[in-house]
Amino acid sequence: MDSYFNLKNITTEELKNVDLDRVNVNCSPPDFEPQRQYYFMAKCRQIVASKRERLGRPLYACIQTFGCQMNARDSEKLSGILGQIGYVLTDSEEADFVLYNTCTVRDNANQRVYGRLGFLNSMKKKNPGKKIALCGCMMQEPTVVEKLKKSYRFVDLIFGTHNLYKFAELLCGMWEEKGMFIDIWEGTDKIVEDLPVERKYPFKSGVNIMFGCNNFCSYCIVPYVRGRERSRRAADILSEIQRLSNDGVKEVMLLGQNVNSYGKNLENALSFAQLLAEVEKVEGIERIRFMTSHPKDLSDELIAVMKGSQKICRHLHLPLQSGSTRILERMNRRYTKEQYLALAEKIRREIPDISLTTDIIVGFPGETAADVEETIDVIRKVGFDNAFTFIYSKRTGTPAAAMEDQVEEAVVREGFDRVLKAVQDTAKKQVARLMGQTLPVLVEEVGDRTDGQGGLLLCGRLSNNTLVHFPGHPSLVGKIVDVTLEECHGFYYTGRRAGAAAETGRLV
């Protein structure tokens, strides 16, 4: 009989090539990470294999992701584990295992989850072997878990943001347990590296550089559900990016709730600008993006590094939230309207071809029509290329939820429509400034728009993040090609590959 090995004797480096079918799972699990999770992956693999044998068909798993880029990256980690333990990944919620990775930043995301759970329950009645799991930010709220325990008993597994790395161990728990298996941690100072990841795109990837947030903007639930700020060690980030590059990745997006305060809790402190300068040196990486920057922490050093870089994309997402100094103060944003305007002007002066995008909240408690006018004034003065405009959502437990002067819905709607109109007007002008230029586009996918001759258009992004649709062969996906921008349609362009005048999207 082939020898089985004990993961307690395997180094982290060796783990990457480990054959999970030859791991000894009859001994106790290692008490250190990531070896412990590989032990549970091996155990899950046996369970999935026996289910597959019994059913005489593959087992399918589906992850639905709500919310931000952080959640999207977390879902890639969860997919990595599901792939390793023998599930076939699918987009269909008919799957044997369905996991919702939830968001709770605004209430409408929560409502969508509750709505869809009802639909999953009806599917489960037809397939009693089906397992339903929930994770992500929404699960960090005790009131949500109470509601699920009371009215959604058909959910099999619930876990949170801090113990996501334990997914394989939690799955084993779920299979051993009768009824709901729940494990939520209040916080953690741990960052577990070197677990499998299944990327959505072969040519681009998110890379976490930090977790959590210490800013406590008064409307925001993120610091409560994602915990305190923790930065990853620069060496770990850089070796991950090197590995991604070796694997064909051309574009990385450095992810954190507030990337500008990267490194503050590290022993060998490195600023975000210094980290970017190191990422720039990784061979094979052609584009570097990052999300999200807090205006209060954006340094001159960062502007200088961006200006001198060949790889950092000409795009900065700089959430404004409100243009009214009075509201900004109540939001605990720690900058004024004038400071934001001065910062935007400095960035544009130093890097003229940059595109600026933003987030705006309308209807924060106490906001008047005059405050909304201030926001519109900033939109016009800065000239954003795009803005995500949100209606204020009351989040239980945040300071803003306890403010007495909540704004009436009809007033919020009216302000929201005015802000949206201002964003659309300025963005149209801003985006159109590149008309006629020939610029490199990273082709991301075959889109769903047609070229008028029966072919599908490819869809990609400029360095400044603007979308471009153009005719071309699907084999160009993942490549950077030069495209002449021929027509601007508000937030995106249509164009033609330079030197390919008669190209269409048809395969033949």
Ligand code: 5AD
């Ligand atoms: N209501 C509305 N929008 C919010 N955001 C964060 N919290 C809330 C809330 N309670 C928005 C902010 C943030 C983006 C990710 O979500 O604009 O930048």
Ligand code: SF4
């Ligand atoms: Fe929320 Fe403010 Fe932190 Fe962003 S910076 S996650 S808005 S608390």
